[in-house]
Amino acid sequence: MMVYLDNSATSPIHPEVLDFMYDFNKKHYGNASSLHFLGLEAKDYLENARKKIAATINAEPEEIIFTSGGTEADNLCILGILNASKKKRIITSVIEHEAVLETFKHLEEEGYEVILNPVDEDGVIDLKYLEDNINGDTALISVMLANNEIGTLQPMEKICDLAEKHGVMVHTDAVQAMGKLKIDVKEIGIDALSASAHKFFGPKGVGFAYIKNGTPIKNIIFGGGHERGLRSGTENVPGITAMEKALEICEENREEYSVKYEKFGKIIKNTLEEIGNYKLNGHMKKRVPGTLSISFENINGEALMEMLSMRGIAVSTASACHSHSKEEAVSHVLKAINIDEKFIYGTIRIAMGIENTEEQIKYFSDTLKECVLSLREMNDADW
């Protein structure tokens, strides 16, 4: 049996979306900038997708800028906003995705003052620290909506309230939250947001940025002036329409998926109780549906991931020895939430998807138990 439980890394394209893409690519291949009938048709599809995506997050159509994915959207929002500001202090959290952290690192090298905001043991941002570190020279706060490793949601509304009081822009990387949670940009009060289609059962290589009307921003890519001049380059209309379709499916079925993930989570947690000596990471309530970060005492996460992989189960580990120092062997997120030394090397992430069945989850749970116990048996001795 094959069980895919790595949907936070990428998700399979929904079958309906795949059929739609095949058909669309065959018929509607025009360039949305062309003035003939195929171009006009493509432009119609493009603008229709923009309207629908905007409506999903309660934005205006012109506030949606299509990009090649989450990383580009993060770069556009962060670099674009800073290009239009003279302020030099920028704040982000210690548990961001590399798309944000590396952008901030680059900006630090360019002379910006970077503040890395700590989080608590659940991975929730320290709001007091944030408030204390906002000053008159602060241009931007970038904090992810849902964490990709531990699933914790951030109090974005509170962050936006704080920022508004000081006239600071806020960007959120919503890559892990889009499609799984109801997102209302007006209710949150966010200035900019990033999303990526392949995390919500759409195709790879397409995403979008939401940039609130009136937000001072400059383009970071130069060319033909597509996307209101903010993202030059021929629009990936088949990808964009497929992304819209995928998001629509997620929105229509969100409740059903959440209930299913909850049920599957209970099956897995029952098995964890049988296994014993484990720890669930991240906030237990304020979290993205379908994601579990589990640390097992005294086993190695990479060995567990490999054993599961050999049995047809795909999960990810946050503690792979892909390098040679403790600094790099354990993810920055696990270090930031201060996991006990006994657990830190034994972490795997389960990220469920809409295609998972109860039979698969039971197979996974049984196999997980077998593998963890087998690895524990390997080190069961009088040390």
Added chain:
Amino acid sequence: MPIGKYSKLLIEHFTNPRNLGVLEDYDLKLEGFNESDGDKVLMYIKLSEGVVSDIKFKIKGCPRAIASTSFTSEVVKGMAVKDILKIDEISIYEKLEVDSSFECIPMAIRVIKSGLSSL
């Protein structure tokens, strides 16, 4: 299932580790660590007339650590102590086809050589 990042030999030792267990009757009980990834190994060695006559181990580690410890235990079992002390850890990297920057690979041979050289 395709396993692209490990050699066949490494997979074989990871999935079917040799000499896993403990020895009740041993001459050396050695603990080794690889601080960089939290790997640790416990080795039991029985000596007989200058030769490692038996070896068992317990381990907590990544697939490379498990496989290299299993492989090393197989290599040294039946080998004279003086010859074990001459084993170059590079040869283990080469046999298992692992990049020489992975510190988990020589964990077992280091602890064995260190234990035997202190005799």
